[in-house]
Amino acid sequence: MPNGFWHAAADAILLLHLLFVLFVIIGLLAVWLGHLFGWQWVRHRRFRQLHLLAISVVVAQAWLGQLCPLTMLEQWLRQQAGAGQFDGSFLAHYLHQWLFFQAPWWVFVLAYSLFALAVLLSWWWVPPNPGRKR
16 A cells, blocks of 8 residues: 555544543543533533543553553554654644653553542542433
């Protein structure tokens, strides 16, 4: 396949990764703001379950010392394109600067764990609506 395909696929994965990160971060912010402003949609059980699952996967990967599968897939796609791991388009360059930074592994484990704790506490502070009875 042409290199352009691999670059585009890697950029698409990078964009998906960004959307995932935004869902996790903005999701918690939305729950807190929703509580303050009375937004009922932030109590939607499925939304809250997906949000908890998303941060749980991140924390589990961090505690197990595993890289994110989206990061690994993007790196593989960039290698298929003949590029370095984080070379790519204009979009990829700036998204990488925002998403990835250098720090010791324990910093990420601690940050993800504290964020997950905040998500768990939000289940107590802003409980989701009970599920529908069938």
